Amino acid sequence: MNKLSLLTGLFSVLLLTGSALVKAQPTEEEIVAELREKAMSNTLAYDILETLTTEVGARMAGTPQDAMAVEWGVKKFKELGFDKVWTEPVTFKTWIRAQEAAVLVSPYPHKIRITGLGFTVPTPLEGIEAEIVHFKTLQDLIDSPADSAKGKIVFISQKMERFRDGRGYGPVVKARGQGAVEAAKKGALAIVIRSIGTDSHRLPHTGMMRYKKGVKKIPAAAMSNPDADLLERILARKKPVKMNLKVYSHDGPEYTSYNVIGEMTGSEYPDEKVVIGGHLDSWDLGTGAVDDGAGVAITMAAAKIIGDSKYRPKRTVRVVLFANEEQGLIGARAYAAKHKVDLDNHVTGAESDFGAGKIYAFASNVAEDNLPVVKKMAELMKPLGIEYVDNKAGPGPDLIPMYSLGMSVFSLRQDGTDYFDLHHTEDDTLDKVVPENLSQNTAAYVVFAYIAANSEQKISRGITKTH
Structure with missing residues (x-):
């Protein structure tokens, strides 16, 4: 074989080898599809949630379990191998739940199941x-006479x-938040509302009031x-109804907790991040499995x-476990105050804080020229039974402060049909969570976070930037 033939042969071999190498590199869609299926085929989120609810349990802001949750x-x-892990302090006033009881004294004696609303005196x-009136x-109540x-x-x-x-939820929760003020204006000594929930269990729902x-x-x-139903039936008999109410809950000392943050570093633009997460605190009645241990577990997973993928996205994926959401987005506000100087590097975000039901739809709130990226997400979410809705998404609760500063957001919408059966009650426990639903949620967040973090365009709510 002459030298020319040998060189020609070697060149052909190199071309074929190079072609094979190029074909071996998967597309972005193939990478994400593989990660999506990996999420669907394991119980990582459920396993994380099991440890949180078992080893910590209820974790109301300012309690010893709050500190345990931060440590957890x-x-x-x-343990999960995040590249960077740190905490940021959040200081707030606390409230301590103590003994609570209610009895209908007359005309028909009954014990009534109640719970104090957050920060009640x-x-x-x-x-x-x-x-009772x-x-x-x-x-x-607002429209009633002054006395x-x-x-x-x-x-x-x-x-x-x-x-x-x-x-x-919106039309009724105002009674919880504003009822005490409006009742006091009319001369009331106290207020007891029907629980803000959809269940028929004899378990009252707590929550914040102002x-x-x-x-x-x-x-x-x-x-x-059920007790509210009972009281309505008694009132229908047109006899005066008297109640004895005991609530010994009271304000506590100032306390410092922490937002807990973990990052998987991006391969090309590590300072730019896609933010996902949930709130680490819960109310004190259940173990906070649905609100919001599920969101914590889904986004961590x-x-x-x-x-763990050998094909890391270009940007960092940041998971924020927000402190004290339940008592007024305290951790979220602290996060926004600290990171507003870095707003331009907060590319977009989504929060999981609506329980543990399957995601059935998602929406975006991004600049119009980012919509091709959203379309790519939509195609990859279709196998999960998720449809794209519109470009009018609102933020999850803890992302409201960052959204207000201008960060773009996505909403991955969970089926909340039974969410308010459990919300803020003793029934918010791990047995209500279906592992397969958490896996589907995790898969959806994998699609969203990877595509957003790997986009050639820098996602925003205004004019987009490209690298």
Whole structure:
């Protein structure tokens, strides 16, 4: 064989080898599809959630379990192999739950299951015993005469309607948040509302309420839905109804907790990040499996799966476990205050904070020329049974402060049909969670986070930038 023939042969071999190497490099769609299937075929999110609910459990802000949750978060991020793990302090006022009880004294004696609303003031030690005055809605109370509740205990009975997207919550939750103020304006001694929930269990739902400067603070509680039904039936008999209410919960000392943060570093633009996460705190009644241990576990698992890939996305995937969401987005506000100087590097975000049901749809809120990236996400989410809705997404609760500063957001919408059966109750426990649903959620967050982090365009809500 002459030299020319030998060189020609070698060149052909190199071409074929190079062609094979090029073909061996998977496309972005192939990478994400493989990661999506990996998420669907394991129980990583459920396993993470099991450790949180078992080893920590209820973790109300400011309690010893809050500190345990922070320690758990740091340890778990490290165990999962995150590249960077750190905490950021969040300081706030605390509230301590103590003994609570209610009894219908007359005309028919009954024990009533109640729970104090967050930051309620206490009753006197002997309780408050007074006649009940009934209003169907908060607006009925507001519209009533100035002395309509003078010397009485206000009862608001409005029921919450059940919807997959949870839209029944907004119309009724105002009674929880504002009811004490409006009742006090009418001269009430206390207020007890029907629980903000859709269940028929004898388990009251807690949650935050607010006082207003210049308006007398009165005790505030919620009763279980079956007890509210009972009370309505008694009131229908047109006899005076008297209740004795005891709530000994009270304000506590100032406390410092922490946002817990873990990152899987991007391969080309490590300073730019896609933010996912949930809130680490819970209320104190259940073990916080659904609200929001599920969100914590889903997003930690999604980032772990992305980080383990040999094809890291261009940008960093950051998981934030926010402190004290339940008492007013305290951790979220602290995060935004600290990171607003780095806003331009917060490419986009999505929060998981609506339970553990399957994701059925997603929406975006991005610049118009980012929509081809969104379309790519939509195609890769179709096998998960998820459809794209529109470009009008709102932020998850803990992303509201960053969204307000201008960060783009996505909404991965979970089926919340039964979410408000469990929300803020003793029933919020691990047995309510279906492992396969968490796997599907994780897969959806893998698709979203990888595509957003790997996009040639820098996703934004305004004019996009390219590298």
